Amino acid sequence: MPSLYDLHMEMVEIWSNSDFAVQAINVPGDWPKYHSLLDRLRYAQSRFRTCQVKLSSVCANLAARKIAKSVTNEGRYHSYLARGEPTWLHTTIKED
Secondary structure, three states, X not given: OHHHHHOOOOEEEEEEOOHHHHHXXXXXXXXXXXXXXXXXXXXXXXXXXXXXXXXXXXXXXXXXXXXXXXXXXXXXXXXXXXXXXXXXXXXXXXXX
């Protein structure tokens, strides 16, 4: 989310296919075990005019799931928008 903030985005949507994650983010008081992580996420959310967290189906948005996997598996920690996308992303977006 810092990259979105740096790009001066004001309205952000976070989509997850995990109902538990969406519940934890939307009702953090019900998830005390994750208090520290949820506090950091709330701080990041507060930097935007609006930041909504929504539930998506597992089949939706293949490109976003592949990006998330490449960030964690390949260590792509810099913004795709800032550095340019990997070669497979363009094809994936067309297919999605």
